[in-house]
Amino acid sequence: MELILVNLIDGLVTGLLLFMLSAGLTLIFSMMGVLNFAHASFYMLGAYFAYSISLYTGFWMGLLIAPLIVGVLGAGVERYGLRRVHQYGHVPELIFTFGLALLIEELVQFIWGKNQMPYAIPDVLNFTAFAIAGNSIPAYKIFMIFISVAIFIGLLYILTKTRVGMIIQAALSYPRTVEALGHNVPLIFMGVFGVGTALAGVAGVIAGPVLGTFPGMAFVLGSIVFVTIVIGGLGSLWGALAASLLIGWITTFAKSYNIEMSDILNGIGVVTPADLDDNIFRDLWTVTSPQIADILPYILMVLILIFRPAGLFGKRHT
Amino acid sequence: MSNTELPKGARPEEQITTDPSRAAQRMRAGSMTLTMLPWIVAAILLAMLPYIFTSNSALTIMNQMWITVVFALAYNMLLGQGGMLSFGHAVYAGVGGFACMHIMNMSDFFASFPLPVLPVFGGLFGMGLALIVGSFSTRNAGTVFAMISLGVGELIAACSVIIVAFFGGEEGISGDRTYAMPFFGNEFLQQINVYYLTAFWMLLSAGLMYLWSRTPVGRMANAVRDNPERAEFLGYSARWVRFFSFVASGFFAGVSGALFAINYEILTEENLNTASSGVILLVTFLGGVGFFFGPIIGAIVFTLVQTVLSLQTELWAFYAGTLFVLTVMFFPGGLAGLLMMHVPAFRLGKAGGLIVPYLKTLLPGAIGVLAVCGLVEMVFHVRHASTGDHEMTLFWTTFDSHAILPWVIFIGVAVIGLGIARTTAPALRDAWNEANTAGGSA
Amino acid sequence: MSVPALELIGLKKSFGKAEIIRGIDLSIGKAERHAIIGPNGAGKSTLFNLITARFPPTAGTVKLHGEDLAGLQPFQINRKGLSRSFQITNIFPAMTVFENVRCALLWAQGYKYSFWNLVNRSRDLTEGAEKILDQINLLERRDLPAGTLSYAEQRALEIGITIAGGADVIMLDEPTAGMSHSETDYITDLIMKVTEGKTLVMVEHDMGLWPCGPDFRPGLRRDHRHWRAR
Ligand SMILES: Nc1ncnc2c1ncn2[C@@H]1O[C@H](COP(=O)(O)OP(=O)(O)OP(=O)(O)O)[C@@H](O)[C@H]1O
Numbered sequence: 001m002e003l004i005l006v007n008l009i010d011g012l013v014t015g016l017l018l019f020m021l022s023a024g025l026t027l028i029f030s031m032m033g034v035l036n037f038a039h040a041s042f043y044m045l046g047a048y049f050a051y052s053i054s055l056y057t058g059f060w061m062g063l064l065i066a067p068l069i070v071g072v073l074g075a076g077v078e079r080y081g082l083r084r085v086h087q088y089g090h091v092p093e094l095i096f097t098f099g100l101a102l103l104i105e106e107l108v109q110f111i112w113g114k115n116q117m118p119y120a121i122p123d124v125l126n127f128t129a130f131a132i133a134g135n136s137i138p139a140y141k142i143f144m145i146f147i148s149v150a151i152f153i154g155l156l157y158i159l160t161k162t163r164v165g166m167i168i169q170a171a172l173s174y175p176r177t178v179e180a181l182g183h184n185v186p187l188i189f190m191g192v193f194g195v196g197t198a199l200a201g202v203a204g205v206i207a208g209p210v211l212g213t214f215p216g217m218a219f220v221l222g223s224i225v226f227v228t229i230v231i232g233g234l235g236s237l238w239g240a241l242a243a244s245l246l247i248g249w250i251t252t253f254a255k256s257y258n259i260e261m262s263d264i265l266n267g268i269g270v271v272t273p274a275d276l277d278d279n280i281f282r283d284l285w286t287v288t289s290p291q292i293a294d295i296l297p298y299i300l301m302v303l304i305l306i307f308r309p310a311g312l313f314g315k316r317h318t
Numbered sequence: 319m320s321n322t323e324l325p326k327g328a329r330p331e332e333q334i335t336t337d338p339s340r341a342a343q344r345m346r347a348g349s350m351t352l353t354m355l356p357w358i359v360a361a362i363l364l365a366m367l368p369y370i371f372t373s374n375s376a377l378t379i380m381n382q383m384w385i386t387v388v389f390a391l392a393y394n395m396l397l398g399q400g401g402m403l404s405f406g407h408a409v410y411a412g413v414g415g416f417a418c419m420h421i422m423n424m425s426d427f428f429a430s431f432p433l434p435v436l437p438v439f440g441g442l443f444g445m446g447l448a449l450i451v452g453s454f455s456t457r458n459a460g461t462v463f464a465m466i467s468l469g470v471g472e473l474i475a476a477c478s479v480i481i482v483a484f485f486g487g488e489e490g491i492s493g494d495r496t497y498a499m500p501f502f503g504n505e506f507l508q509q510i511n512v513y514y515l516t517a518f519w520m521l522l523s524a525g526l527m528y529l530w531s532r533t534p535v536g537r538m539a540n541a542v543r544d545n546p547e548r549a550e551f552l553g554y555s556a557r558w559v560r561f562f563s564f565v566a567s568g569f570f571a572g573v574s575g576a577l578f579a580i581n582y583e584i585l586t587e588e589n590l591n592t593a594s595s596g597v598i599l600l601v602t603f604l605g606g607v608g609f610f611f612g613p614i615i616g617a618i619v620f621t622l623v624q625t626v627l628s629l630q631t632e633l634w635a636f637y638a639g640t641l642f643v644l645t646v647m648f649f650p651g652g653l654a655g656l657l658m659m660h661v662p663a664f665r666l667g668k669a670g671g672l673i674v675p676y677l678k679t680l681l682p683g684a685i686g687v688l689a690v691c692g693l694v695e696m697v698f699h700v701r702h703a704s705t706g707d708h709e710m711t712l713f714w715t716t717f718d719s720h721a722i723l724p725w726v727i728f729i730g731v732a733v734i735g736l737g738i739a740r741t742t743a744p745a746l747r748d749a750w751n752e753a754n755t756a757g758g759s760a
Numbered sequence: 761m762s763v764p765a766l767e768l769i770g771l772k773k774s775f776g777k778a779e780i781i782r783g784i785d786l787s788i789g790k791a792e793r794h795a796i797i798g799p800n801g802a803g804k805s806t807l808f809n810l811i812t813a814r815f816p817p818t819a820g821t822v823k824l825h826g827e828d829l830a831g832l833q834p835f836q837i838n839r840k841g842l843s844r845s846f847q848i849t850n851i852f853p854a855m856t857v858f859e860n861v862r863c864a865l866l867w868a869q870g871y872k873y874s875f876w877n878l879v880n881r882s883r884d885l886t887e888g889a890e891k892i893l894d895q896i897n898l899l900e901r902r903d904l905p906a907g908t909l910s911y912a913e914q915r916a917l918e919i920g921i922t923i924a925g926g927a928d929v930i931m932l933d934e935p936t937a938g939m940s941h942s943e944t945d946y947i948t949d950l951i952m953k954v955t956e957g958k959t960l961v962m963v964e965h966d967m968g969l970w971p972c973g974p975d976f977r978p979g980l981r982r983d984h985r986h987w988r989a990r
């Protein structure tokens with residue numbers, strides 16, 4: 001029972017972190033119709049910038065300044081890169097962001113090298129918040145939950161209660177009309193792209209100390225974020241939230257309970273073959289849930305795309 | 319052209335200058351020799367290359383090139399001809415290759431046929447996987463297709479460490495190509511034998527893929543790419559057209575995997591992963607997706623650049639990434655597109671007028687870019703060389719990377735080179751416009 | 761009495777709350793040529809889209825030669841001998857004019873998804889396409905990318921693509937929209953010529969410039985709120 005609670009908290013942390021990335025990505029997608037392959041690269045840049053800043057001014061300034069820099073970079077990418085490629089169509093756009101992801105990874109290696117950065121949790125947060133049956137919950141995790149929830153509420157507030165949010169929502173569905181009403185739609189696009197990437201930057205800043213700040217960090221998370229918004233339904237903020245939490249919990253639970261495939265198969269009445277070692281399916285029988293935890297999201301995504309192409313919360317497209 | 323020039327209503331018959339049936343015959347007769355010519359030239363060239371580049375390493379590089387050519391062409395059946403962007407195509411090549419490794423290890427079966435037949439099996443396995451995945455992934459083009467390809471790609475790549483029986487886990491699967499039935503007494507012990515096998519299969523696959531693009535389903539792939547809706551109102555199901563392209567592409571990807579297996583006698587997770595899928599996208603796009611020969615150029619140039627640059631600099635992937643992003647932004651037609659841009663000037667017989675302006679702009683520009691690369695290398699050296707190591711070698715010169723002089727020189731060359739290129743660029747543009755305008759003073 | 765070429769029974773379509781098509785009954789005999797006329801937004805294009813399964817209808821039936829088309833997809837309907845053009849020119853702009861027409865011939869000539877035939881080896885295809893190009897007066901333009909043609913020429917090409925497959929029911933959505941007088945003359949002549957002996961359903965705003973022969977009968981029988989018989 002206690003273990004379940006611990007896993008719930010861990011899964012929540014992972015899920016909310018995913019959500020901070022997928023929220024920006026899905027907003028960008030629904031506005032501009034472009035899936036930004038480089039989104040997780042901005043998350044990585046957030047972590048690296050914050051690390052470099054924290055060397056001089058400490059963690060908190062990093063948390064404040066790094067996302068700003070990342071957001072400005074993101075807006076620049078939209079203004080000078082994407083907007084140009086947009087005229088060639090969607091496929092080149094996707095290829096562009098893909099190339100950008102490669103380039104940012106190389107750039108990070110160029111500047112900071114290939115090794116992991118010693119970016120650490122600040123001392124004020126480096127203690128155990130409480131313990132559940134001997135499993136200590138670090139205060140930093142609580143801090144991460146707090147930040148993500150605060151950002152989510154802020155985002156929801158801006159989108160539903162402010163004028164800017166109204167315009168953005170309108171521009172999501174009717175960009176032409178909004179433009180005709182005299183709003184500067186390209187500027188809105190650039191802004192949303194900047195804010196989306198800045199959110200990714202925040203995620204990087206707070207995830208860097210726990211998940212590690214290294215050149216592969218974007219790649220590790222990048223495709224999972226993609227998977228998240230596809231499962232949730234492209235363009236749906238609630239879908240992104242649901243899918244993020246779902247993936248967070250599924251992977252956490254799969255990792256912490258060691259279930260073997262043979263147990264499941266035996267459970268549903270399939271008998272383990274006697275000569276397992278010669279069987280070509282032998283690996284299938286010995287697969288354990290921690291082994292496949294990281295590919296569960298992909299399996300889920302493929303299933304979703306086959307059976308419900310619009311995703312959990314997506315609108316059926318015509 | 320103005321619309322009023324159009325002949326109105328029924329025209330007198332005499333006005334039809336070309337008799338349709340005769341034109342068709344002429345076209346067929348002419349196109350036969352014209353279309354065969356490049357293939358014959360390519361065959362002769364492929365046969366001669368080992369006499370020019372005799373070393374084993376050169377043969378290895380060329381084999382790598384031909385394998386990449388097959389893979390890139392297969393990839394372009396999707397991207398260029400079918401408009402489907404795949405982020406997981408390495409999987410089909412990889413599975414074809416892994417299947418071939420297993421066949422190599424089934425001694426009795428492998429000894430029952432000669433090695434040059436093996437790629438057929440690779441192709442069939444690649445195709446088999448494509449049949450399964452394509453059955454659901456080709457329902458949509460665009461973003462959904464790209465996402466499924468990514469998901470399936472990641473899934474299978476991740477399986478390689480789980481399903482050890484087939485993928486061999488971390489070590490991969492290795493085998494020995496020489497256990498095949500001797501092919502006219504040849505056991506493919508030597509690199510040169512493998513070269514001819516690879517080159518033969520490359521030419522065959524390229525030829526078949528070219529022919530594919532001329533078949534009804536190949537033409538409709540283009541139609542579906544450009545306007546799926548219109549294609550549907552012409553009797554074709556966009557989904558099935560995509561499916562057939564996808565399966566055919568899977569076959570040739572599998573062939574390239576088999577050629578890889580024959581050449582290297584080992585396959586690992588690296589043959590399947592997203593990085594490999596990314597590389598083939600990069601190669602194809604750099605070469606140019608708009609023309610059949612684009613991926614061929616891409617594969618040759620990329621393999622050369624990769625082998626040469628990766629020996630020269632640690633930063634080669636950085637340069638490749640930069641080049642890629644710049645290509646997408648400024649030359650979406652890739653190298654092939656750049657080449658074909660010059661066709662109108664050649665037709666007008668004015669291409670000669672471009673040579674001097676090109677030299678005036680591109681030469682200083684290239685020198686400037688090289689100097690910028692030099693600066694990048696120096697920054698990298700200063701940042702990442704072990705402390706106290708101030709000596710670096712660049713462009714065959716060794717100097718102290720912490721001294722002022724080299725920096726001044728490189729910055730100077732970069733500024734001057736790019737500056738000259740900038741000032742001569744308008745002249746180049748004028749020359750370009752002039753070369754592409756019919757008639758005129760020239 | 762023979763089966764009508766095209767028959768609509770109680771056809772309805774709503775977009776959300778807006779009811780656009782409010783129950784149309786219509787029967788068009790073989791080799792008849794009809795025009796459907798109505799103001800902007802009347803739902804003429806929507807009607808076309810319902811018949812050709814671009815949208816599913818809210819209610820009602822469409823029959824082609826007596827056969828119910830419910831549940832069929834556009835390409836299946838096309839194979840049954842119904843071909844349509846679009847109000848907004850819908851061609852393959854990157855392909856040559858010749859290839860546009862050839863693509864339209866492929867299915868009709870039985871090539872299906874074949875990958876064992878080469879398109880430029882087939883005399884039937886080349887000659888068939890050239891015959892169509894000749895009919896629509898675009899033979900001289902055959903090797904130009906279709907996207908570079910003038911507007912009128914693109915409209916002509918669209919008609920060429922529509923008739924190329926030899927469908928016996930042809931539906932044209934505003935073939936003369938946005939054309940000058942002389943262009944309209946050219947297109948109307950062309951349509952009258954190429955649809956000789958076929959069933960034609962056409963949308964037009966204004967029939968003033970049409971050489972209406974005795975077989976050109978007004979379209980809809982019932983005066984719906986949006987529909988006006990002429
Ligand atoms: N996909 C759609 N969703 C919602 N409303 C639609 C859709 N398609 C058409 N409509 C509405 O249906 C009505 C009829 O449109 P339709 O295009 O059929 O008119 P039309 O008679 O062809 O007009 P025009 O002469 O301008 O071509 C219009 O009010 C239009 O706004």
Ligand SMILES: [Mg+2]
Binds near residue numbers: 805933
């Ligand atoms: Mg209309």
